[in-house]
Amino acid sequence: MRHRLILDNITHTYEDGGTQRTVLDHLNLQVSEGEFVAVMGPSGSGKSTFLSIAGALLEPTSGTVLLDGESITGKEKQALSDMRLNKIGFIFQNANLIPYLKVEEQLMLVAKLGDMNKAKANERIRELLHTLGLNHRRNAYPDKLSGGERQRVAIARALMNDPAVLMADEPTASLDASRGMDVVRMIAGEAKERGKSAIMVTHDERVLPxxxxxxxxxxxxxxEK
Structure with missing residues (x-):
């Protein structure tokens, strides 16, 4: 099974009060297609920095990140933006939905940004809303959704352009235990069924199984624990 995401010898430092602080120190990780990994650690340990580098949001001080065999380190800003749009799906602690767009419109916006034709976009939206149990909420605005529904819309948005890699940052933090487990099951299922790689930063030990x-x-x- 091939590795979809590789972090090779990643180091990241920054200046803190005139001194250099090393957050990531020759870090290595390989995530295969269909694999779902969790990353834990206390606040300030560098989890957000790690996820930002893995998701092409932040350039490491040294080392290489490869996505589907292609280095994303040192790419131009536009190339990185295109890669994030089409190959990386982000799921954050808060859904961060656009308040004036209905559920269906949230997903259509992503499709338009990715230059997906309308027929394919409509088909993908129907598929995602059905899979995530959101058909009856397609015309609802975010303020009319429950916390669990908003997070499911965020997952649908992350999956809209069929990314190779999913990055989830504390996706259960704002949910109760039952809804949190449902959200993580969806992420795990997407990795297994569609051959994606998924990385989740979490404090929630209940979802580790x-x-x-x-x-x-x-x-x-x-x-590795």
Missing amino acids: LCDRVFYLENGCLI
Whole structure:
């Protein structure tokens, strides 16, 4: 099984009060297609920095990130933006939906940004809304949705352009235990059924049995639990 995402010897430092602080220290990770991994660690351990680098939002100080065999390190801003739009799906702690767009419109906007033709976009929207149990909410605005529904819309939005990799940052933090488990099951199912790679940063130990591997970020390195 091929590795969809590879972080090779990643180091990231920044200046803090005139001194250099190392957040990630020669970190390595390989995630295969169909694999769902969790990353844990205390606040300030570098989890957000790690996810930002893995998701092409932040350039590492040194090292290489490869997505489907292609290096994303050192690419131009527009190329990185296109890659994030088409190959990486982000799911954040808060759904961050656009308040004046209905559920269906949230997804159509992503399709338009990715230059998807309308017929294909409508088909993809129907598929996602059915899979995520949101058909009856397609014309609802975000303020009319429950917390669990908003997070499911956020997942649908992340999946709209069929990305190779999913990045989830504390996706259960704003949900109760039952809804949180449902959301993580959806992420795990998408990885397994569609051959995606999924990485989740989390503090929620209840969802760890749904993951294939669990890592702890410690002293800038990932240690498998």
